[in-house]
Amino acid sequence: MPALCDTYLENRHRVQPNHANNYETAHGGNVMKWMDEDGAMSAMRFAGHPCVTANVDELDFKRPVPVGDTVLVEAFVYDAGRTSVRVWLRAYRENPRTGETELTTESDFVFVAVEDGTPVEVPELSVESERGEELHQYALENTQS
Numbered sequence: 348m349p350a351l352c353d354t355y356l357e358n359r360h361r362v363q364p365n366h367a368n369n370y371e372t373a374h375g376g377n378v379m380k381w382m383d384e385d386g387a388m389s390a391m392r393f394a395g396h397p398c399v400t401a402n403v404d405e406l407d408f409k410r411p412v413p414v415g416d417t418v419l420v421e422a423f424v425y426d427a428g429r430t431s432v433r434v435w436l437r438a439y440r441e442n443p444r445t446g447e448t449e450l451t452t453e454s455d456f457v458f459v460a461v462e463d464g465t466p467v468e469v470p471e472l473s474v475e476s477e478r479g480e481e482l483h484q485y486a487l488e489n490t491q492s
Contacts, residue, residue: 348471351479354393354424354434358385359417359441372411373418378438379406382420383456386434389422390458393432394469398458401431404490406454412440419448425486430466432458435486455490 358381360366366377383400390398412418419439426433434456439448460469474483 348473349393349424350473350475351423351425351483352476354389354422355482356385356389356392356422358388358420358422360420361417361443362412362414364414367414370411371414373414375406375408378408378412378418378452379403381418382406382422382436382438382452382454385420385422386436386456387458389424389434390432390460393424393427393472394458394460394467396460396462396467396469398432398460400456401459402457404455406452408452410440410449410451412451415443417441417443418451423482423486424472425483427469427472429468430459432460432469433486434458435482435489453489455486 360381362373368374419441421437437453438451441448460467
């Protein structure tokens with residue numbers, strides 16, 4: 348049984364001019380793409396199979412990320428069904444010079460494990476540490492559904 352903390356990952360994406368909107372801040376579509384890619388990696392780490400996006404919960408963009416800053420994405424699996432995996436994602440604006448961060452958006456993504464295009468079963472999730480329990484509770488308390 349994979350543990351929640353085994354699925355936790357962080358990834359950084361530098362906001363370049365080609366990622367920007369007319370206001371020289373990260374285009375929301377790029378942020379969502381990065382969250383989706385990082386969420387899929389977390390889901391695959393858990394499932395042991397390729398995973399495809401099945402659902403994205405509400406995305407509210409709370410603050411912009413200027414060109415030159417980074418988008419820090421945190422992802423972790425917090426629940427699993429028979430073939431589906433729920434991943435909680437948080438994106439932050441990060442100043443690359445100081446490391447200062449601000450939460451910009453968070454959401455719940457659902458991925459389905461597949462082999463040759465067919466859904467396959469995923470293992471049960473275990474929560475084996477204090478940090479894992481904190482992350483698990485946070486995701487459960489903030490889930491829209």
